[in-house]
Amino acid sequence: MHDRLHRSSGTGIATADAATAPFGGPWSRLPAAQQPDWADHESLPSTRERISRLPPLVDIAETDRLRADLAQVAQGRASLLQAGDCAEDLGECTAEHARVKIAVLSGLGGHMRRLFGLNVVQVGRMGGQFAKPRSYGVETVDGIELPVFRGHLVNSEEPTPRARRPDPLRMLDARTASEVVVREVRRHRDRGRATGYTDAGPWVSHEALVLDYEVPHLRRDGVDGRLLLGSTHLPWLGERTRDPGSAHTALLAAIANPVACKIGPSATPEQVVRLCRVLDPDRRPGRLVLITRMGHDRIGAALPGIIEAVRDSGHPVVWVCDPMHGNTVRTDEGHKTRHLSDIVAEARSFLGILRRYRLHPGGFHLEVTAADVTECVGGPVGDPAEVGKRYTSLCDPRLNPEQAHLFLTACA
Helix, strand or coil: CCCEEECCCCEEEEEEEECCCCHHHHCCCCHCCCCCCCCCCCCHHHHHHHHHHHCCCCHHHHHHHHHHHHHHHHCCCEEEEEEEECCCHHHHHHHHHHHHHHHHHHHHHHHHHHHHHEEEEEEECCCCCCCCCCCCCCCECEEEEEECCCCCCCCCCCCCCHHHCCCCCCHHHHHHHHHHHHHHHHHHHHHHCCCCCCEEEEEEEEEEECCHHHHHHHHCCCCCCCECCCCCCCCCCCCCCCCCCCCCHHHHHCCCCCCEEEEECCCCCCCHHHHHHCCCCCCCCCCEEEECCCCCCCCCHHHHHHHHHHHHCCCCEEEEEECCCCCCCEEECCCCCEEHHHHHHHHHHHHHHHHHHCCCCCEEEEHHHHHHHCCECCCCCCCCCCCCCCCCCCCCCCCHHHHHHHHHHHHC
């Protein structure tokens, strides 16, 4: 097969033919981990095609501005705060919910600016964070083996066989919900620029996980021919999909958006340098964000060699710390949680290591909710026994706003 592109009338953007695009790019010949088992669902081809004919959620001028903002971070002139829900809830993708989440992100960005003395590029985990990689394909609930929940883009969290069956029509629901969120983000950004607000953003980001959703969002710029991933401003590769030879890496290597990649403790310096070569061949500041997620007890051994190798390779990456994903534990009651003390410890180690190498610690990547949840231990949640009181996350535990402010203060 081959890529077929056709011009959408009046937009200057070419839309990908979704019936062939997922199989026509360089990613089509490479392995793709963590993909839903649609079981040859009859609606899959038409769903991809419908997405391919919709306007892109973001445009290439916006992604160029974000890349310029990230270049400021790469050069030590600004910081980055990427924060939001672990997995977005389709039921919370209203304009009102989006405005509340943007307000929390903006408040955290302002707090970070005051603490660190640099303008903050604000990027939300929102407007598309509907799919989650999972360690296992099934789970047992009340003695019944079920497909694991993979995010609202794929299936439902309800523990029934019917709800857990992957349904490609959910991709259309996710696309509609994303449009609502991105519209509010754009309005907030435009108002901020009109009033002279100095921090950059907010922008939207999500893990580019499900290729049947992402590839139909590809658009060819009608002016210079660059390829835009129109589903988000900043897509990222996860720890389970960052293989340099994977379909996901090939997809992100082909697009004009700035891109990010999670780096866990199993990554070797050689692997990370190879990723940099694939994702940032021109060594352009602002093109590539590396998000480390090591664990507070492993970062000291795992990160220095990676930093040395990337520095010596000449790639001007933005270094960001995700102190959440390597520090997940379970309470005695079985709830997944994270301890604020562990999160702070990893972040402080990250800051110290980067400064030791005379490199700029670019910022933080956090799972934060606007709600007053009790999913993580620390600050207002003083005892692990309190974790289950207000636990509403669809997947992993999130900081509440007070805990997120305490985290930033402790890192300053």
